[in-house]
Amino acid sequence: MTDIKAQIKEFRIGEKIRGQRQQRRLTLQELSELTGLSKPLLSQIENEQVVPPLATLLKISRGLKVDIHFFFEDEGNRQRLVLTRGDDLRPDLQRQAVNAENRPYTYHSLAHGMRQKHMEPFLVEVKNSTWDDKLFFRHEGEEEFLYVLEGEIDLHYGNEIHRVKSGDSVYYDSSEPHGLVSVGDQKARIVAVLYSK
Incomplete structure (x- = not known):
């Protein structure tokens, strides 16, 4: 099993969040009010104790x-093309989504290093788990595209449940509550692309 704290340090997500918050002269309490996230959770993220989903x-x-x-780009990188080799997706490059609720997936950025992009592609590995409404997310101003490489997932979208199998894809507006779990005998592997409008 990989050392999650080492992963956090490599991606510097907490450092980037703290830097942006301080640049905007926001307290943790003010950022908590702006995001709807608890002050203790934000503190844990900034101190690189938790990797946020x-x-x-x-x-x-x-x-x-x-x-x-912003969280996945290399500040010194001005590339116009990023080629990510399959061999480069080592476990130590995995961003594991962990928090108090322990999300059932891990994800790899497929284009970290490219700056100022509207799309953020990921390879996502989804563990078999039971659906829980705590897995619902929604984010305004975003669209998502999923393509299932292996396994099957249940995509919960609002009041609907869609079984998405290997070779299937789905595109949706992320402002609707949504979440997914792997079903069947194996964990699922999907390509997920987030698009910021």
Whole structure:
């Protein structure tokens, strides 16, 4: 099992959040009010004790008025093309979504390093788990595209449940509450692309 704290340090998500918050002269309490996230959770994220899931990062990015890609770009990188080799998706590059509720997925950025992009592509590995309404997310101003590479997922979208199998894809407006779990005998692997309008 990979050392999650080492992953956090590599991606510097907490450092980037603290830097943006301080640049905007916001207290943790003010950022909490802007995002709807608790002050203790924000403190844990900034201190690199917790890696936030994508939905939490989206709330923070809106509160800080930065695009989601800000958390995945290399500040010194001015590339116009990023080629990510399959061999580069080592476990130590995995961003594991962990928080108090322990989200059932891990994700790899497929284009970290590219700056100022509207799309953020990920390879997502989804563990088999039972659906819980705590897995619902919503984020305004975003659209998502999912393509299932392996396994099957149940996509919960509002009051609907869609079984999405290997080879299937789905595109949806992220402002509607949504979430997913892997079903069947194996964990699912999907390509997910988040688009900021």
